[in-house]
Amino acid sequence: MVNSASMATNDNFGQTERRDAWWLAPLLTALGLGIFGIYATWAAFQGVNYEWGPYLSPFYSPLLQFSWLPRWFSPALLILPFPLIFRGSCYYYRKAYYRAYFVDPPACAVGEILPHKNYKGETAFPFILQNLHRFTFYIAVIFIAILWYDAIVAFDFGGKFGIGLGSLIMLVNIILLSLYTFSCHSWRHLIGGRLDCFSCSKMTEARHKAWSRISLFNEHHMLWAWMSLFTVGFTDLYIRMVAAGVWHDWRLF
């Protein structure tokens, strides 16, 4: 048996020989995700001001209203679990929160809280469930279709075509959400990554093309993740503010 013991297993939390600001990136990630999480939770529990004119907040779409539900129960709570498990099991967000919240590791070559042998990673409950990410992707695709419908309807002002600032915000939002969703690693695998031979048939050649394209977007998956997170929150905020009469929707056309 070869000697292989690591000298770093005794490092304390945060112990490192690095001298750069390694703590900055996890701190910003923790703040970014934290602020979004607090805003989204607050907005989801409001149950009001989620629509105005042709606009519908992405936190409330599809709008499911049932008479048997208690009045205080906001319709957002019925649908938000789905985007939440999609993002929660996304390969990028996993990296982000394992580092920022679980500090496992906080940054590269920096000591951890529990540098012990009991580490299970994604081999045991709960994180073994991350293996189901592709199923959350399938659900996310349905949401993308619905939000495209909402974005198109947002140009319909009482039967007449119009463009408000809100229509544009909703359009930008759904474009970024689509980029995020379709640059997914699971999708990249399913569309072609799982093949060993790309040249074997017409079908596999077509899948190779699709895989190559998706790979280009996949390289920037983290960027789409953050941009779409921001726009989805901002779209809700904009509609909420307009609906509450705080802001005025700016009609361009």
Place this chain on the structure above:
Amino acid sequence: MAEALLKVYRGDEKTGKLVDYKIPVEAGMVVLDAVHYIQGYYSPDLAVRWNCKAAKCGSCSAEVNGKPSLMCKTRLDDFDLSQPIEVRPIKTFPLIKDLVTDVSWNYEVNKTIAPFKPKTENTDEWKVYQEDVDRVQEFRKCIECFLCQDVCHVLRNHDKKDLVNKKDLFAGPRFMVRLAGLEMHPMDVANRIPYIKNEAGVGYCNITKCCTEVCPEEIHITDNAIIPLKERVVDEYYDPILKMWRAITGKS
């Protein structure tokens, strides 16, 4: 002439300390040059492993200011020379002396991987198209510097190196790269997916990407090797729909 202060780890696993050396800095100098200067002018017994000085042999891995790096690829003019530069051996493997570590654990891991197994031994029938090997070629760039193994927290902090029971084993990013290259090879027919899940321990990787950050060959280790392998493990073990599809059609 500009000067740099190098603090270099001297000693073995039990005792050792950082020792100061003043080095005259020349244009284009790298950390390995400075280490050679120390050997030449101050301390010929300073132990260091190196070979090519061209970032291609993967021998000169160390931790410079705490960052796993190739000493021959780390330029002195990238540092603020008013501050000392600290050079330590890589931390995840046992130290032999000064900057030299025993990385033989990695070679033992390598031996547990099923080698390339071609569809046919008749090489006349080997026709391989570029589009089929593009992916694999990225992985062939690996120079086995083991910087990714050094930085990976599963090995570094959690010490998952149990080659005897293989229960507490993570083969590490370098071998995920090798395994991905074999699994995606159009001519290869061996199935390493059970090995990847149960022995190589791909589930221990929590895709936090430090391996990708340090790889001097800029291999997208996490995105192009590990995540695709995780997805292949899902195909085989965690996807009931694909399982049904396989049962009905007999295809994979």
